[in-house]
Amino acid sequence: MGQGSGQGAGRVLGVNLRARRDEQGISLSELARRSGIAKGTLSQLESGAGNPTIETVFSLSNALGVPVSSLLNEPAASDLVHVRSADVDVLTGDAVDLRMLRRLEHPGALMEVYDQQIRAGAVQRSAGHPGTEHHVVLAGRLRIGAHGQQFELGAGDYLAFRAHGAHEYEALDGLVRSVLLLEYPPDVQPVALDGLHLD
Numbered sequence: 001m002g003q004g005s006g007q008g009a010g011r012v013l014g015v016n017l018r019a020r021r022d023e024q025g026i027s028l029s030e031l032a033r034r035s036g037i038a039k040g041t042l043s044q045l046e047s048g049a050g051n052p053t054i055e056t057v058f059s060l061s062n063a064l065g066v067p068v069s070s071l072l073n074e075p076a077a078s079d080l081v082h083v084r085s086a087d088v089d090v091l092t093g094d095a096v097d098l099r100m101l102r103r104l105e106h107p108g109a110l111m112e113v114y115d116q117q118i119r120a121g122a123v124q125r126s127a128g129h130p131g132t133e134h135h136v137v138l139a140g141r142l143r144i145g146a147h148g149q150q151f152e153l154g155a156g157d158y159l160a161f162r163a164h165g166a167h168e169y170e171a172l173d174g175l176v177r178s179v180l181l182l183e184y185p186p187d188v189q190p191v192a193l194d195g196l197h198l199d
Contacts, residue, residue: 013057014048016071020064021046035063067184069103069112085115095122096169098180110184118142118169118176125168131184133167134160140176144169 021031028046032039037056045052045060061068081102088099099115118124118140135144137153144151144159146167151159161167163182 011048014046018046035059073103095124112182114180116178116180118171120171120174123170128165133163134181136179138177141172142176
């Protein structure tokens with residue numbers, strides 16, 4: 001996803017899911033038990049069928065012990081990576097649209113870079129997940145609730161917070177455009193970004 005092959009997210013997920021399962025030598029039944037996802041649904045996902053929710057993708061990443069980008073990203077073909085937004089599938093939630101642009105691996109950390117848009121008129125809530133969220137607002141006014149506090153960010157503003165607790169996002173004056181960087185320490189596995197699904 002997002003590395004220029006044109007494959008849809010469902011097909012990329014299917015290929016990567018099967019590869020990760022084979023690497024670990026686990027059956028569909030065992031993956032179903034670990035993830036809480038029906039075996040028939042997993043079979044469909046591996047075949048590239050269906051429209052998986054982001055909750056499903058993150059449940060699978062937790063069950064397999066791999067970052068979500070290991071399931072959604074196609075490997076980069078070279079040292080130069082050019083990503084066009086129009087070629088990247090959108091992960092949609094109540095108020096947020098995300099496009100995963102890049103997975104970055106460095107010693108001691110894994111990072112995922114997203115193009116993020118927050119639509120006005122709804123609030124996107126998350127129950128929390130491991131890692132740290134870094135937000136840079138490009139346009140609009142964004143309210144983020146985290147750690148029992150409320151933050152209002154405008155264009156050019158930055159906020160980072162450990163995302164283990166409940167947090168939420170709300171666009172205050174129309175559409176907000178921002179960059180989201182999810183940073184995972186090496187000993188932490190990602191979990192569900194609540195309420196998002198693949199369009």
